[in-house]
Amino acid sequence: MEESPALYFTFGIIADIQYADIANGFNYTKTRMRYYRNSLALLKGAIGGWAEERRKPEFILQLGDLIDGFNARDKRSEISLQKVLTEIEKLDVQFHHVWGNHEFYNFSRKFLLGSKLNTKPLADMMDDLTVSSPSSDCHEDSFYGYHFSPFNKFRFLLIDTYDLSAIGRGKPSVKYEISLKLLKEKNPNEDLNSPTGLKEPQYVQFNGGVSGDQLTWINRVLTSSDEKQEKVIVVGHLPIHPEATDTICLAWNYQEILSLLQSHSCVLAYLAGHDHDGGYCADIFGIHHVTFKGVIETPPESQAYGTMYVYEDKMVLKGQGHVLDRTLHYRETRTQTAQ
Numbered sequence: 001m002e003e004s005p006a007l008y009f010t011f012g013i014i015a016d017i018q019y020a021d022i023a024n025g026f027n028y029t030k031t032r033m034r035y036y037r038n039s040l041a042l043l044k045g046a047i048g049g050w051a052e053e054r055r056k057p058e059f060i061l062q063l064g065d066l067i068d069g070f071n072a073r074d075k076r077s078e079i080s081l082q083k084v085l086t087e088i089e090k091l092d093v094q095f096h097h098v099w100g101n102h103e104f105y106n107f108s109r110k111f112l113l114g115s116k117l118n119t120k121p122l123a124d125m126m127d128d129l130t131v132s133s134p135s136s137d138c139h140e141d142s143f144y145g146y147h148f149s150p151f152n153k154f155r156f157l158l159i160d161t162y163d164l165s166a167i168g169r170g171k172p173s174v175k176y177e178i179s180l181k182l183l184k185e186k187n188p189n190e191d192l193n194s195p196t197g198l199k200e201p202q203y204v205q206f207n208g209g210v211s212g213d214q215l216t217w218i219n220r221v222l223t224s225s226d227e228k229q230e231k232v233i234v235v236g237h238l239p240i241h242p243e244a245t246d247t248i249c250l251a252w253n254y255q256e257i258l259s260l261l262q263s264h265s266c267v268l269a270y271l272a273g274h275d276h277d278g279g280y281c282a283d284i285f286g287i288h289h290v291t292f293k294g295v296i297e298t299p300p301e302s303q304a305y306g307t308m309y310v311y312e313d314k315m316v317l318k319g320q321g322h323v324l325d326r327t328l329h330y331r332e333t334r335t336q337t338a339q
């Protein structure tokens with residue numbers, strides 16, 4: 001009889017809940033219905049599903065856009081956040097929160113750092129201080145990123161894809177000035193959220209990018225993981241591979257982020273949200289790029305979350321509702337030489 005492979009650990013994933021206590025409405029391009037109120041019911045369903053799993057997830061990755069920007073218009077940001085957090089706290093499992101554009105429509109970075117959406121205190125203090133997570137100093141140009149190891153030889157690295165952004169940073173911020181200048185150079189449209197006529201359609205205001213100082217930090221973390229022969233799953237709100245998303249949803253400087261990840265043999269996968277249609281590709285280095293379907297555009301009778309089962313040689317995603325099942329085999333670990 002064949003022995004079944006040992007299950008190392010499991011974790012949950014959910015993206016783009018975008019809760020608001022308002023009636024259903026169409027998205028920006030008027031192609032998809034958004035179920036603002038029902039997204040809370042789907043979250044409750046996901047919490048109930050994880051609670052009933054035989055093997056309790058070690059943690060849940062919440063990939064950003066927890067509440068919708070409409071809450072800011074209606075001055076309900078804090079009330080809606082509290083409503084969603086109340087549901088999340090019913091599950092006796094730690095959430096790791098990523099920040100997306102809708103976090104910044106509702107809150108300042110200063111507010112977010114002092115809120116329960118800041119899960120950076122869960123970061124590992126690594127032995128090598130040069131790769132510790134960035135300090136949580138609340139200066140206007142700091143970024144929100146950290147890493148943790150839930151299991152021997154596995155590491156999760158959460159990155160901030162709105163580090164360069166025209167939303168979320170107030171004055172005085174050098175990064176804000178640089179970002180706005182860059183956005184306006186790349187996007188001459190009066191409405192900076194419009195990709196009309198752009199050669200690089202990702203340069204819209206609802207996306208953002210990763211700064212040089214964050215890229216340096218990511219490089220240090222991944223170099224350390226390469227040396228320790230760890231397997232790393234990188235997590236961010238914005239997708240970074242054009243084959244795993246509509247190009248309008250990519251991070252501004254996705255090529256730089258992608259080639260940095262591809263230069264490290266430790267990277268297994270990149271998990272993102274933002275593009276509610278979801279997407280998947282394996283890149284030429286064997287890194288899996290999984291973009292998760294958004295809860296907000298999932299009809300009430302369905303679902304959109306998943307649980308990843310992590311084994312010695314693969315991860316198996318068990319999707320619920322619109323999230324598809326996938327088996328993600330680990331890339332062959334070969335020494336990569338600099339080109």
Ligand SMILES: [Zn+2]
Binds near residue numbers: 100102274275
């Ligand atoms: Zn988003």
